[in-house]
Amino acid sequence: MTNFALRAVAAAALALTLGAPALAAVPAADHPAVQRALAHLGGTAFQAAHNSGRDSFVARDLVVDADGTEHVRFERTHAGLRVIGGDLVVHSQADGRFNGVSQTLRNLIQIDLKPVVLAKAAKGEALAQFGAQNGAVQSAELVVYAREGKPQLAWDVRVNGVRTDGTPSQAHLIVAAADKTLLDRWDDIQTIDDVGTGKTLYSGNVSLHDQLSGSTYTLKDSTRGNHYVVTMNNGTSTETTLTGADNIWGNNAESSSETVAADAAYGQNMTWDYFLNTFGRNGIANDGKGAYSRVHYSSNYDNAYWSDSCFCMTYGDGSTLNPLVSLDVAGHEMTHGVTSRTANLTYSRESGGLNEATSDIMGTMVEYYANNASDTPDYLIGEELYSTAGKALRYMAQPNKDGASADCWYSGLRLLDVHYSSGPANHFFYLLAEGTTAGSPSKTCVSGNKKTASGTGTLTGIGRDKAAKIWYRALTVYMTSSTTYAGARTATISAATDLYGASSTTVAAVKAAWSAVLVN
Incomplete structure (x- = not known):
């Protein structure tokens, strides 16, 4: 006993x-x-x-x-x-x-629970390492850090501030309680990056639910968890609910401040519908409650982000980029919320890359689900944000086409920014879904490949819908906060086994696709 x-x-x-x-x-x-x-x-x-x-x-x-x-x-x-x-x-x-x-943690926790470094010193070290603007320490919590290797006593110091591009930062800096070594860091702000009519910037004219009170319409959808849209009026703190004298939102151009609000609402709707109709997930938190969307954030802000603290999406209008409200970006951002409420993949190292890849995968699937003629679905992330044809934030078939992402897994992958360490998982998903069909730009990886794949192996795709169902089940049932690429391989094989059987060609395809990006 x-x-x-x-x-x-x-x-x-x-x-x-x-x-x-x-x-x-x-x-x-x-x-x-x-x-x-x-x-x-x-x-x-x-x-x-x-x-x-x-x-x-x-x-x-x-x-x-x-x-x-x-x-x-x-x-x-x-x-x-x-x-x-x-x-x-x-x-x-x-x-x-x-x-x-x-x-992830399979060993006994056997550590001294008395910190050598006290909270005040840990806070000072975290603030010195923060690196963003206007850093302010919010708290310091003594924890056991067990993401990699031997568990050790540490401080989870939370620092809020502003990144250099204007994105708010809600950072966790993990400081060793023995010697002030910075063990890990991540941010809770996760980036990319009545039926009326929404005249969107990217998706043409679409149907949007709104609410009428007296003679005033509000861009709020009671059929999808009461999702609503606010404008930040190019500031960072004051939110104004979108209202209008009619139920026509925008004019398909930036000259109307309502246009990007229509894109944000449409992106929320398609993401809600995709998760509900594909996986039976009733909202981001699976509780039937809608998030809300904030548009016109800051001045010339070239990013978009999801925040758990407000349970909301935030979109900038862009300066070098077009407004950040494209459909795949919306799906990407809200998927961060789904991840935080399931596997909760920590936003650093390999788990952070898998977190970003999950958002790229599901953002892409939302785009395919919508199948909007004005925004042809593809495996490019954020292509609508560029005026140059073929340019995108990320390229799932060829991750390294952006010049920074990795096509293949290698031991140093964990040191890349999470938007770039997502590359092998994005590449895996593309190969699993589409294979190496004639004319495909996607190459397999061979031993020694890192950022650029050079192999000529052949794979047969299983289709994007099956691939997405495997990834979603792996995320919600088998992955944990510190899952690595090796763990993702195990999780997706388990998910495919559950869905299609251990001896199925689908399971074999999952194994082959991981091997094709050097995750064995």
Whole structure:
């Protein structure tokens, strides 16, 4: 008999205990599936990886398949400290039997819990390393950092400020509690980057739901979680709800301030509809609630971003770029919200690259779902933002066409910016979906390739819809916050096995596509 301590904490305590944003649809602590999963964690098979009496687990999400198979996602604390990289998913068969676990941390946490570096010194080091403008320390939390290698005591110092391009920054700087070494960093601001008519900039004329009160229309959609649009009036703090005297929004040109608002609303609608009709996901947080969109952010701002803290998308008007409200960018940004409420892939190193790739993949799929004649779907990200034909932010078939992204996995990939370390996953998805058809620009990778693929291997695609379903199941059921590329290969193989069978040609295609980008 083990004296392994387990406790399930109610949803209201989750945000307080773990210092995380409030999450929707958290299963109740006494839910039978949660209790079964906790019982599995308390079994003898896990004693080698979990500290008796010191590790506690909090249920964060629950997925139940049509056949009754259960997948319970947990956050972990150790002696009351949040464990970064300690999250896991327990899988149970329909009859309650244990069916496996997805986790990054597999070893016991055996560390001294007394910090050598105190909070004040950690805050000072984090502020010195912040690098953006107007940095202000918000908090310093003692944690166990276990994303890579041996777990160690650290400070999660949160610093807010402004990046050089004007994007707000809500940064986490992980400072070692032993010697002030900066172990990791990421940002919670994740970038790219009545039925009326929306006269959009990029997608032609589209139907948009709005609301009429008296003689005033508001660009708010009650059929999709009450999503609405505000204008920032080229500032960064004041939000003004979009209203009008009629239900015609914009004029297909930038001369109307309503035009990009119509694009933002349309992007939200197509993203909502894609996730709902493809995966049964009812909104970003799967709780039926819509986010909101902010347009005309700042002055000449060349970016767009998703923020969990406001549960909203923000779009700049661009200076060197066209306004950042294209359909694939909208889908990309809102997918960051989906990721934060499922695998919660940390926005640094390989997991950060997988986070960005997930948004590129789903942003692309939203574009294909909409199938808008004014914005022909493709595997280019943000091509509408450029006036030059064929130019884009990223190229999924040939990631290195942007000059910075990697086509292939290699040991130094984790050192790239997450927008560039996303390359191998984007390349994998393209090869899995489309293969190496005649005339395709996408090459396979051979040993020694890093940023540029040079191979001439051949693969047969399984189609983008099947590929997307595999990626989504891997994200929501098997990936955890610190999943690496090797872990993504395992997760997608497991997902494909669930969906199509272990001996299927689809599983073989997933393995081949990963091997084609040197993830073996």
